[in-house]
Amino acid sequence: MAARMASIPSTIELVVTDDDRRIARYAAAAIALTIAEAAIPSPLPGVKPGLANIVVLVVLARYGWRDAAWVSLLRVVAGSLVIGQFLAPGFFLAFAGALCSLAVLALAQHLPGRMFGPVTASILAAFAHIGGQIVLARVWLVPHDGVFYLVPVFATAALVFGTINGLIAARLLAVPLAAPIAVSSAPTFQEPSP
Amino acid sequence: MNDLRRALADLLGSAEGPAPPWRSLLRPGDWAVACAGLVFVAASYPLLWRGGTADRAIVKHDGKVVIELALNIARRHEVQGAIGTTVIEVQPGRARVLADPGPRQYCVQQGWLTRAGAVAICAPNHITLELNGRKDGVDSLNY
Numbered sequence: 001m002a003a004r005m006a007s008i009p010s011t012i013e014l015v016v017t018d019d020d021r022r023i024a025r026y027a028a029a030a031i032a033l034t035i036a037e038a039a040i041p042s043p044l045p046g047v048k049p050g051l052a053n054i055v056v057l058v059v060l061a062r063y064g065w066r067d068a069a070w071v072s073l074l075r076v077v078a079g080s081l082v083i084g085q086f087l088a089p090g091f092f093l094a095f096a097g098a099l100c101s102l103a104v105l106a107l108a109q110h111l112p113g114r115m116f117g118p119v120t121a122s123i124l125a126a127f128a129h130i131g132g133q134i135v136l137a138r139v140w141l142v143p144h145d146g147v148f149y150l151v152p153v154f155a156t157a158a159l160v161f162g163t164i165n166g167l168i169a170a171r172l173l174a175v176p177l178a179a180p181i182a183v184s185s186a187p188t189f190q191e192p193s194p
Numbered sequence: 195m196n197d198l199r200r201a202l203a204d205l206l207g208s209a210e211g212p213a214p215p216w217r218s219l220l221r222p223g224d225w226a227v228a229c230a231g232l233v234f235v236a237a238s239y240p241l242l243w244r245g246g247t248a249d250r251a252i253v254k255h256d257g258k259v260v261i262e263l264a265l266n267i268a269r270r271h272e273v274q275g276a277i278g279t280t281v282i283e284v285q286p287g288r289a290r291v292l293a294d295p296g297p298r299q300y301c302v303q304q305g306w307l308t309r310a311g312a313v314a315i316c317a318p319n320h321i322t323l324e325l326n327g328r329k330d331g332v333d334s335l336n337y
Contacts, residue, residue, distance in 0.1 A: 117224050119224035152242055155231075
């Protein structure tokens with residue numbers, strides 16, 4: 001790969017660091033979950049398991065907030081492109097939710113780790129997520145206080161899915177990494193043998 | 195589905211290992227946060243959904259209030275309208291037009307009204323029955 005790139009004269013060379021590869025891998029996992037989740041029917045738009053947030057929680061615990069923010073925002077943008085929601089109202093709601101949860105996670109990561117684990121981060125982020133979405137919906141999409149009647153429904157979903165996602169993230173984090181991901185350069189994307 | 199699972203496991207870098215018991219994944223603070231979340235959720239139901247319930251019925255004739263009936267005791271009330279007598283029935287939490295002299299009986303067939311802001315209009319008799327809460331379910335109605 002590197003040899004071939006060097007042989008082509010190029011005025012612009014983007015240096016892909018191990019950080020970039022790692023973030024791209026996690027973002028790919030998050031996007032895959034977003035797409036899988038888009039196939040799940042939902043009784044109310046906005047009530048979703050938010051499985052991609054499991055990936056964000058894992059990244060937050062392993063590599064810190066900066067990487068988690070990259071994965072989360074890449075997930076929202078690229079995921080919406082794939083399912084055809086880019087710049088649709090749902091995209092802005094997801095974006096607002098992601099920004100709010102990232103803000104809360106930035107604060108939550110300073111909680112003492114002995115007492116508060118991924119489940120706490122997940123529940124807080126889930127509540128922040130619906131909070132951001134509802135505020136944006138109230139301000140922009142439905143300028144009426146009737147939106148707030150949905151708060152109990154969304155809050156219930158946030159608590160349930162936040163807890164479940166947090167437990168899954170904690171389960172993933174409890175198992176030690178098989179190999180450091182950063183150094184391996186995408187072995188999962190090999191050409192399928194004929 | 196299995197492919198997706200394996201691909202995700204690869205991407206997330208988690209090896210297949212002995213699953214730790216779920217209980218051990220929760221730290222003391224996690225329980226506290228989950229309980230706080232539960233309290234918040236439980237509190238949000240009555241706080242946000244009480245506003246929609248009605249607590250009194252207002253009967254109007256030609257737009258002027260004839261009587262206000264509290265929705266806490268069952269009773270019937272007769273109102274004289276333009277072409278006859280409309281009977282309003284109230285039960286705890288709801289109200290309806292029991293009988294009306296109007297030819298098409300729309301307001302009678304509407305049945306029980308339960309939400310704040312709900313209205314039954316007996317146009318021929320110039321009588322309206324509307325429910326009111328501490329906070330209306332709708333901002334305004336035009337008809």
